[in-house]
Amino acid sequence: xxxxxxxxxxxxxxxxxxxxxxxxxxxxxxxxxxxxxxxxxxxxxxxxxxxxxxxxxxxxxxxxxxxxxxxxxxxxxxxxxxxxxxxxxxxxxxxxxxxxxxxxxxxxxxxxxxxxxxxxxxxxxxxxxxxxxxxxxxxxxxxxxxxxxxxxxxxxxxxxxxxxxxxxxxxxxxxxxxxxxxxxxxxxxxxxxxxxxxxxxxxxxxxxxxxxxxxxxxxxxxxxxxxxxxxxxxxxxxxxxxxxxxxxxxxxxxxxxxxxxxxxxxxxxxxxxxxxxxxxxxxxxxxxxx
Numbered sequence: 001x002x003x004x005x006x007x008x009x010x011x012x013x014x015x016x017x018x019x020x021x022x023x024x025x026x027x028x029x030x031x032x033x034x035x036x037x038x039x040x041x042x043x044x045x046x047x048x049x050x051x052x053x054x055x056x057x058x059x060x061x062x063x064x065x066x067x068x069x070x071x072x073x074x075x076x077x078x079x080x081x082x083x084x085x086x087x088x089x090x091x092x093x094x095x096x097x098x099x100x101x102x103x104x105x106x107x108x109x110x111x112x113x114x115x116x117x118x119x120x121x122x123x124x125x126x127x128x129x130x131x132x133x134x135x136x137x138x139x140x141x142x143x144x145x146x147x148x149x150x151x152x153x154x155x156x157x158x159x160x161x162x163x164x165x166x167x168x169x170x171x172x173x174x175x176x177x178x179x180x181x182x183x184x185x186x187x188x189x190x191x192x193x194x195x196x197x198x199x200x201x202x203x204x205x206x207x208x209x210x211x212x213x214x215x216x217x218x219x220x221x222x223x224x225x226x227x228x229x230x231x232x233x234x235x236x237x238x239x240x241x242x243x244x245x246x247x248x249x250x251x252x253x254x255x256x257x258x259x260x261x262x263x264x265x266x267x268x269x270x271x272x273x274x275x276x277x278x279x280x281x282x283x284x285x286x287x288x289x290x
Contacts, residue, residue: 045161046088050076050103051095051122056143060093060122063150068158079106089117090161096123104128107135116168118161120153184232186212186222195220197233201262202246213264215250235286238279241269248283 045068049060057075064071074089076082079101082092092110096103107119121129121140129140138160139153182197199215205226212220230239239245240259244266252260256273259266268276 044070044072045090045158046072046074047091047093047157048074048076048082048087048089049093050079050082050098050106051093052077052098053095056095056122059147060150060154063147064154067151067154079103082106083109088115090165091118091120091157093120093122096121096128097125104131104135107137111135116164118157118164120157182234184229186220186224188220188222193220198236198247198249200233200237200247201250202244202264202266203229204245205243213262215262235279236283238276240272240276241267248280249287251280254280 047064049057049064051057051060054077057077061073061075064073074081078098081087082089082094083101083106094103094107101109103121103123107121110117110119119132119135119137121132121137122143123129123140124143126142129137129142132140138157141150141153183194184197185192185194187193195212195214201213201215203210203212203226205211206221208223209221210224210226210229212222214220226239226243226245230237230245233245236248237245238248246259246261246266250262252262254260254268254276257268259268259276
């Protein structure tokens with residue numbers, strides 16, 4: 001791009017991959033402050049440079065060192081290293097025109113592997129970067145480029161990588177919370193015992209005690225009311241009989257007279273069959289996300 005020309009601007013945010021595409025920065029936006037580190041305290045980042053031109057690799061590495069002294073840097077002369085299964089990086093400066101596997105195809109393979117690496121393309125042909133949208137690239141730099149340009153792109157890439165990490169962490173925590181085990185504590189055998197509700201196959205009343213038949217076949221019995229267990233067990237459980245509470249996750253088959261839960265055949269109380277059908281269909285719909 002010739003100096004003094006007004007650059008085009010593009011912005012694109014992929015919600016699924018949490019990658020924001022922002023290309024072409026005007027020279028007026030470049031600042032001289034290059035002494036920054038990873039935006040959040042205690043943040044550790046890894047940056048990779050993949051370019052067959054040694055001088056370009058050295059220029060980018062030197063610029064990264066000036067921006068963030070704590071950044072771990074890996075350097076590659078071709079795409080083979082970044083396509084290895086063990087490769088991980090928060091940020092990747094990737095040359096498009098390389099012998100063997102070019103940068104664009106390498107980026108496609110990285111995305112196909114599910115990696116959320118912030119990719120910055122390095123290219124001598126500006127028209128090549130319009131393909132960047134296909135792989136959720138964050139930015140690009142056109143050869144030849146100066147220290148100010150690469151410095152600004154590095155700083156923005158660090159900020160973007162930090163945002164991607166934050167989103168990934170939030171999604172992971174949400175998923176963990178969704179699948180976190182609901183635990184109850186019961187008094188059994190003279191001591192308190194924690195029981196994971198999702199591992200209860202079914203519960204029954206026998207001789208005024210509740211017996212929990214567990215997934216690992218280790219039964220737990222305690223004094224209590226099955227109605228109380230029913231009230232805290234959640235919508236994945238169903239009371240098929242006054243003496244039985246079943247976990248719908250372990251249902252193998254059922255009819256109007258009985259339901260097979262795990263290896264047990266449990267009676268279905270008169271008038272409970274239609275409710276059992278509704279409860280199981282509701283469970284199945286939730287499980288499959290329908």
